[in-house]
Amino acid sequence: MEILTTVTETRERVFGWRRQGLSVGFVPTMGALHAGHLSLLRRARQECDRVVASIFVNPLQFGQNEDFDSYPRNLEADAALAQGVGCDLIFAPSVEEMYPEEIRTVVSVSGLSEGLCGSSRPGHFDGVATVVAKLFNIVTADRAYFGRKDAQQLAVIKKMARDLDFPVTVVGCPTVREADGLACSSRNAYLEGEARSAALCLYRGLRAASRLVSEGERRADVLERAVMAEVQAEPLATLDYAELRDWATMAKLDRLPEDGEAILAVAAYISNPPPASGKARLIDNVFIAVEQGKVTVDEGVVAAGGESAAALDGDSAAATPPGLRDGRKPVAVRDRERRTPDKG
Numbered sequence: 001m002e003i004l005t006t007v008t009e010t011r012e013r014v015f016g017w018r019r020q021g022l023s024v025g026f027v028p029t030m031g032a033l034h035a036g037h038l039s040l041l042r043r044a045r046q047e048c049d050r051v052v053a054s055i056f057v058n059p060l061q062f063g064q065n066e067d068f069d070s071y072p073r074n075l076e077a078d079a080a081l082a083q084g085v086g087c088d089l090i091f092a093p094s095v096e097e098m099y100p101e102e103i104r105t106v107v108s109v110s111g112l113s114e115g116l117c118g119s120s121r122p123g124h125f126d127g128v129a130t131v132v133a134k135l136f137n138i139v140t141a142d143r144a145y146f147g148r149k150d151a152q153q154l155a156v157i158k159k160m161a162r163d164l165d166f167p168v169t170v171v172g173c174p175t176v177r178e179a180d181g182l183a184c185s186s187r188n189a190y191l192e193g194e195a196r197s198a199a200l201c202l203y204r205g206l207r208a209a210s211r212l213v214s215e216g217e218r219r220a221d222v223l224e225r226a227v228m229a230e231v232q233a234e235p236l237a238t239l240d241y242a243e244l245r246d247w248a249t250m251a252k253l254d255r256l257p258e259d260g261e262a263i264l265a266v267a268a269y270i271s272n273p274p275p276a277s278g279k280a281r282l283i284d285n286v287f288i289a290v291e292q293g294k295v296t297v298d299e300g301v302v303a304a305g306g307e308s309a310a311a312l313d314g315d316s317a318a319a320t321p322p323g324l325r326d327g328r329k330p331v332a333v334r335d336r337e338r339r340t341p342d343k344g
Contacts, residue, residue: 001079001082001083001087001088001089001090002088002089002090003075003079003089003090003092004089004090004091004092005091005092005093005094005097006093006097007093007097007098007138010052010089010091010138010139011138011140013089014050014052014089014139014140014141015140017049017050018140022049022050023047023048023049023050023142023143024048024049024050024051024052024139024140024141024142024143025043025044025045025047025048025050025051025052025141025142025143025144025145026044026051026052026053026054026135026136026139026141026143026144026145026168027040027041027044027051027052027053027054027087027144027145028053028054028056028131028132028135028144028146029053029054029055029056029078030055030056030057030058030071030186031055031056031057031072031073031074031075031078031186032071032072032073032074032078032186032189033077033078033081033082033186034176034184034185034186034188035176035178035184035303036147036149036175036176036183036184036185036303037053037081038081038082038084038085039147039173039174039176039301039303040145040146040147040173041053041082041085041086041087041145042085042086043145043171043173044143044145045085045086045087047143048141048142048143050088050089051086051087051088051089052087052088052089052090052091052139052141053082053087053089053090053091054090054091054092054093054135054139055075055078055090055091055092056091056092056093056098056131056135057071057073058098058127058128058131059095059099059127060099060103060106060126060127060128060130060131061123061124061125061127061128061131062124062127063121063122063123063124066121067187067190071186072186072189075090075092078090091135091138091139098131098134103130105130106126106130107126107129107130107133107160107164108125108126108129109125109129109156109159109160109163111249111250112125112152112155112156112159112249112250113125113126113129113152113156114250115243115245115250115252116152116241116243116245116250116265116267117152117153117267117283118152119241120240120241120267120281125152125153125156128153128156128157129156129157129160132157132160133160133164133166136161136166136168140167140168141168142167142168142169143168143169143170143171144157144161144168144169144170144171145171145173146170146171146172146173147172147173147174147175147176148172148173148174148175148285148287148298148300149175149176149183149184149185149283149284149285149300150283151247151263151265151285151287152250152265154170154172155247155248155250157170158170158172174298174300174301175284175285175299175300175301176300176301176302176303177203177299177300177301177302177303178302178303179302179303180200181200181203181204181207182196182199182200182202182203183202183203183282183283183284183300184303185280185282185283187280187281187282188280188282190272190278190279190280191270191272191280192272192273192276192278193272193273193276194236194273195236195270195271195272195273195276195280198234198235198236198237198270199237199270199280199282201230201231201233201234201237201268202227202230202231202237202266202268202282202283202284203284204230205226205227205228205229205230205231205242205266206227206264206266206284206285206286206299207299208226208227208229208230209223209224209226209227209264209286210286210297210299212226213256213288213295213297214295214297218255218256219254219255220243220244220252220253220254220255220256221254223244223264224242224243224244224264227242227264227266228242231266231268236270236271236272236273237268237269237270237271238268238269238271239266239267239268240266240267240268240269240281241265241266241267242264242265242266243264243265244256244262244263244264244265245262245263245265246260246261246262247260247261247262247263247287248260248261256288256290256295257290258290259290259291259292260289260290261287261288261289261290262287262288262289262290263285263286263287263288264285264286264288265283265284265285266283266284266285267281267282267283267284268281268282269281269282270282286298286299286300
């Protein structure tokens with residue numbers, strides 16, 4: 001595996017593969033790799049001849065007083081993990097390489113970037129869309145892989161790729177969770193002591209809402225309140241949002257669609273207990289698909305191969321929550337592919 005740091009070198013390497021007729025898969029990351037990233041790299045390895053990962057902490061997507069300076073960075077550790085799952089090339093540019101002069105061109109995807117994290121982090125998705133557009137032009141991959149945990153980001157990137165005719169297929173992959181249900185995130189590293197357990201309130205809330213869906217509930221306010229109740233009951237958590245949104249448009253919904261796919265999304269700040277300081281902003285979601293009266297709730301998958309953060313740190317894993325199973329196959333969680341009575 002190679003680590004390249006310049007745009008020119010990276011383009012030359014990929015162009016060489018293309019001249020050989022090889023397909024290229026791409027996984028953009030900000031580093032601090034975890035089991036979720038590794039699942040994307042594995043998927044790319046299965047489907048493409050060559051696999052590229054980028055590791056770049058992008059300043060454009062961080063707002064004032066956010067964690068750009070403190071965001072975890074460890075290229076050596078990330079490279080070892082990426083190589084272990086078959087990555088061929090890491091593109092790890094400096095900020096100066098990506099933005100050699102003041103940037104005056106910004107990619108903005110209206111509508112999809114608004115609400116949810118777009119409200120809490122103004123300008124965030126403009127920064128995401130801009131850097132991903134640059135990376136797509138640099139790496140020129142056939143397929144690019146993103147996690148469904150970052151559902152709004154995935155929707156923004158899919159729309160950008162369609163609107164700007166990028167010759168790349170954007171592939172959404174299942175959310176990967178720790179053995180106890182916590183969604184894998186680089187920001188989980190900020191959690192200390194009781195904060196790690198407190199962070200499970202996001203998943204508990206989503207599971208409570210999922211149970212209501214399985215019982216026939218369709219009203220958005222009821223599902224949202226179920227999530228809010230779990231988060232607000234946790235002393236170390238501060239709720240940002242809990243909302244039901246249309247997956248295709250990111251429009252707010254009053255109830256589940258008759259046919260289509262929605263996301264129930266939640267974000268919260270988890271504070272470290274004294275004497276520790278600091279907090280982590282975490283996001284999570286479940287996808288709810290309705291087709292001809294059949295409802296499927298997708299909560300994601302448990303990290304495969306023992307690659308959860310707990311396993312990597314040598315901690316003992318908690319029991320797998322009901323509704324999740326090991327492996328990388330998408331889960332029809334608590335398999336609700338059946339007709340359920342509509343309570344709404």
